[in-house]
Structures are given as C-alpha cells and as structure tokens.
Amino acid sequence: MITVAHDALENLVTEMIGRAGSTPEEARQVAHNLVEANLLGHDSHGVGLVAQYMRHAKTGTLTVNGHVSLVSDNGAYLLLDGNMAYGQVTGGEAMQLGLDRARTAGVAIVGLRNTHHLGRIGAWGEICAQAGFISIHFVNVIGHKPIVAPHGGAEARYSTNPYCTAIPATDKNPMFVLDMATSRVAFGKARVAYNAGKEMIEGALIDHHGLPTRNAAVMFEEPRGALTSFGQHKGYGLALLGEILGAALLGGPVTDPVHEGKDTICNNMLTVIIDPKGFGADIPFASSIDAMLGYVTSARPGEGVDKVQVPGEPERETGAARRANGVPVDPGTWALLVEAGVEAGMDRHDFDGIAV
Numbered sequence: 001m002i003t004v005a006h007d008a009l010e011n012l013v014t015e016m017i018g019r020a021g022s023t024p025e026e027a028r029q030v031a032h033n034l035v036e037a038n039l040l041g042h043d044s045h046g047v048g049l050v051a052q053y054m055r056h057a058k059t060g061t062l063t064v065n066g067h068v069s070l071v072s073d074n075g076a077y078l079l080l081d082g083n084m085a086y087g088q089v090t091g092g093e094a095m096q097l098g099l100d101r102a103r104t105a106g107v108a109i110v111g112l113r114n115t116h117h118l119g120r121i122g123a124w125g126e127i128c129a130q131a132g133f134i135s136i137h138f139v140n141v142i143g144h145k146p147i148v149a150p151h152g153g154a155e156a157r158y159s160t161n162p163y164c165t166a167i168p169a170t171d172k173n174p175m176f177v178l179d180m181a182t183s184r185v186a187f188g189k190a191r192v193a194y195n196a197g198k199e200m201i202e203g204a205l206i207d208h209h210g211l212p213t214r215n216a217a218v219m220f221e222e223p224r225g226a227l228t229s230f231g232q233h234k235g236y237g238l239a240l241l242g243e244i245l246g247a248a249l250l251g252g253p254v255t256d257p258v259h260e261g262k263d264t265i266c267n268n269m270l271t272v273i274i275d276p277k278g279f280g281a282d283i284p285f286a287s288s289i290d291a292m293l294g295y296v297t298s299a300r301p302g303e304g305v306d307k308v309q310v311p312g313e314p315e316r317e318t319g320a321a322r323r324a325n326g327v328p329v330d331p332g333t334w335a336l337l338v339e340a341g342v343e344a345g346m347d348r349h350d351f352d353g354i355a356v
C-alpha cells in the first residue's frame, strides 16, 4: 500500500484535472471532493476515478467548466440540468439553489438531471445538514453498461443507484449521514479489490451464470457477472426508486439499452430539502434524536464488535485517522493515476515525490 498526505494528494489531483481542461477553481473542487471520499474511507469514490474523469473530459462525455442551467422553477420545485458537467460542481450549485429555496419556502424539491458523476452523495447531504436542513436524495446512475442484477435476475439491468439522508447535528450527536449504494457494495469497491488482487466479501457478486462468486474480475473481464442488491429484494426496490424518483420524475434518462453503449457516468438526482422547524409546532426534534440514539447505541455489542455505531460514524473515525496518518492508495490504483498523469504531460517524479 502507498500512503500519501491528503493535501499533497489534493494538489496532485488538482493539477491532473486542470490538465484535462478545467479552470483552477473547478480542478480544485473536483480534487477536494475526491480526496475527501478517500479520507472518509470511500476509496471507491476517491482518486481512483481521476483517470476515468480525464478520459471522459477528453472524449467530450463530460463537459469541462460547465454549470447547471434552470429547466423550470415552480414554487418549492426547481428543475436543473447538469449539462454533463462535473457533478462536483453541479451538485454544489444544486444544493445552494435548493437551500436558498428552502429558506424561503420551508421546503425545496430539487431535480438535477444529466450531470456527470456526483461522487459521494453524502457530500451533498452534508452541505444541507451543515446549513441546518434535512435532505433526502434518490439517485440513478447510467451512461455505461448496467452492473447490478435485479433481485432474482442472473444478469445486470441497472447500476448502483445510491440513496442518502442527512440530518443536522444536535447538541449531543454529530450529523447523521446514511449514504449508501443500493448494491451490496459500491462498484468502486470491486474496482479497488480487482486492482489490489483481493477477493470480495460473500454475497456481493454473481458470475455470468448468475452464481455467487468472490472474484471481482467478473466486473472487468468477459464473461461479465454483476453486483447484487443489498438486502435482496429490499435494496432492489430502493434502487428502482432511484430510477423512478431520481430520474423518471425529472425527465432524466432511466436505465435502458440505449444508454448502455456510452462510456461515461451520468447521474440524475432528486433532492428533498426539509426545514426541521417546518411544521411550525413546538417539537423537540433534536432531543428526541439524542434520546433515541443514546438508547439504540447502548445495546450490548455483538461478538467481535467494539461498539454499536450510527451512520456517519465510521466515516468520521476513518477521516480523523487518515487526516493524521495519510491516505492509503493501493498499488494498482496508484499505477493508473501515474499513467494518466504522465499521459497528460506530468513528470513521474511529481508522483514518486509524494508517495510514502
């Protein structure tokens, strides 16, 4: 494993994204978001995506230096088109417009369609929670071959359609962030395992016969297998809501054979932003959360478990450790990063110099 200080990694990725055509500001936004994902332990949504982003920028399936444009504005509803610009840019713009609307209307329902990869959806929930609002996100992912099998199916039909809800911090608890792929694991986790030559956990993959396997190669080599949904039929149902609410409701593209052939990552996202004081009644929301979480996490830990945690807690803990000790990058991912940098005219020493 190679270890890199997070700020040095962010500077390196800023340089790479800049060389793919972005302004310094955009390059910094993209790099910060990706390195933040690594810091929080989601290597699947970190710097391992840089080479792919640069390829998409080069082939024009990603619009560099693009922004959201307004499709419709109707009361609490805002519909935005992401114009296939960096999701790291459009996601932030959509949240700021949504928060402005929620501050006046008490609630905002924001559709963001046709954007390039939004990365870690929790990043968008955290912006809302930091501003004191609850947010709920339904998302679909298209623009490449489907990679997740529907429950009961033996081949892929859709993608890892994430779901997220973020709740502002209380006096006793930091913000609550449930942020997850609806597949058993995020696709990037298969990429990380494949690059590292490691086996995947049980139950996360099927091979081309529809049989369970732990070999991540089924996601990258023919004959292809698929990821499975989390919680069997339940994760499958939630993934379909990503298609219905996250895309169809917004007039965004849903999974179909037409979008399979493209080499890009397109996200569509419905965000519902709620003011916790929106009911206008005297409701002890924060103290109710504190009491409930206190009770739930007081459960005796099971064998091999240190403590019962709440969503968002593993990320905070990993974040603190990686900020202090550096971000681990597996050699396969690092080699892809170096290759993409050198191809863009960077010096190999730029990479060697920061890797420990």
Ligand code: NAD
Binding pocket: 042, 044, 045, 117, 118, 119, 120, 121, 122, 140, 141, 160, 161, 162, 163, 164, 177, 178, 179, 180, 181, 182, 184, 185, 186, 187, 189, 267, 308, 309, 310, 311, 312, 313, 314, 315
């Ligand atoms: P994960 O399985 O690591 O975590 C999912 C959630 O469970 C998190 O909220 C986490 O805090 C919580 N959690 C984990 N362990 C816990 C524990 N012991 N107790 C309580 N809560 C716990 O995440 P994932 O499903 O692999 O997703 C990784 C990332 O991938 C997410 O940020 C997601 O948004 C992102 N993603 C993005 C896309 C996209 O198209 N943009 C697609 C899929 C996934």
